[in-house]
Amino acid sequence: MDVGRPKGFDEEAAVAAAAELFARRSYDGTSVDDLVAQTGVHRGSLYKSFGSKRGLYLAALRHYVDRELGRAGDLQFLLLAAAERAAVDEEVASEVARAIELLDRAAGSEEATTLALGNKIRELGGGRGDS
Amino acid sequence: MDVGRPKGFDEEAAVAAAAELFARRSYDGTSVDDLVAQTGVHRGSLYKSFGSKRGLYLAALRHYVDRELGRAGDLQFLLLAAAERAAVDEEVASEVARAIELLDRAAGSEEATTLALGNKIRELGGGRGDS
DNA sequence: CTTATTTAAGAACGATTGTTCTTGACTGAT
DNA sequence: ATCAGTCAAGAACAATCGTTCTTAAATAAG
Numbered sequence: 001m002d003v004g005r006p007k008g009f010d011e012e013a014a015v016a017a018a019a020e021l022f023a024r025r026s027y028d029g030t031s032v033d034d035l036v037a038q039t040g041v042h043r044g045s046l047y048k049s050f051g052s053k054r055g056l057y058l059a060a061l062r063h064y065v066d067r068e069l070g071r072a073g074d075l076q077f078l079l080l081a082a083a084e085r086a087a088v089d090e091e092v093a094s095e096v097a098r099a100i101e102l103l104d105r106a107a108g109s110e111e112a113t114t115l116a117l118g119n120k121i122r123e124l125g126g127g128r129g130d131s
Numbered sequence: 132m133d134v135g136r137p138k139g140f141d142e143e144a145a146v147a148a149a150a151e152l153f154a155r156r157s158y159d160g161t162s163v164d165d166l167v168a169q170t171g172v173h174r175g176s177l178y179k180s181f182g183s184k185r186g187l188y189l190a191a192l193r194h195y196v197d198r199e200l201g202r203a204g205d206l207q208f209l210l211l212a213a214a215e216r217a218a219v220d221e222e223v224a225s226e227v228a229r230a231i232e233l234l235d236r237a238a239g240s241e242e243a244t245t246l247a248l249g250n251k252i253r254e255l256g257g258g259r260g261d262s
Numbered sequence: 263c264t265t266a267t268t269t270a271a272g273a274a275c276g277a278t279t280g281t282t283c284t285t286g287a288c289t290g291a292t
Numbered sequence: 293a294t295c296a297g298t299c300a301a302g303a304a305c306a307a308t309c310g311t312t313c314t315t316a317a318a319t320a321a322g
Contacts, residue, residue, distance in 0.1 A: 004268025005318040026215050028159030082255040083214040084157050096256035118249030124213040125227035135298025136288040173300055
């Protein structure tokens, strides 16, 4: 096996780079051109691997929930996914639900998670520096 | 005074209609075509009155904060503005801050507001019905 | 070497984006 | 009736959107 030209990029690294972009700039705010630039992966290769922009977004969201949700207090991606996409994309909504369950479990109480989410929103109104 | 052809639409009604749309579909998710369709106001008239899509968005956000924030538990617009736009638009961030101050004052405690915001995010992962 | 198969590069696609321009309709004042 | 000023209707704008197509490069097997 292993026929054909070998892949010239690390799929997981590309997903991680995409996640960073989606978390900072939202789904609609991130263009495929942006994703190509940030990941360094060719457009066609991204489409071969992930099928669509939405496919890459879902991969990035899952990567984030699985790997980076515990770390630090960075809830930005989760917040954005919930507010921007959950209402119009069932799969996103279910990832959001899964993330919240994970946070509840990690925090011990549901109220701790709820407060953390609310505080994150509160922060977003605070000390600003444009992008 | 009052020279020229009279305006054929109610500016505040247009802002309210725009707010409804922005709250449901986000900023980037709402096109100017959508706004024209929903408000019934001509493109050129919207640009004359509000200058840009962003101008109409800010007017809609302010309308929402001033007039509809108290009502019911509808925090959708606020959440979306915070998560999607506050990080990239200073004026949006300051409106978000103002809204949160209003909520704090109305609720009596900061914690009540924070919990409400967190709970709204939590809801978004829950019972879904696509758009 | 050929053949089969997979990936990469880049141009190109139609569609939609936000915005503006052109033309004409309507009004109050001279 | 003419003028000046505001608004409306719709076409049109360049730019960007997400996606796909064409062609070449790279590998494994026969």
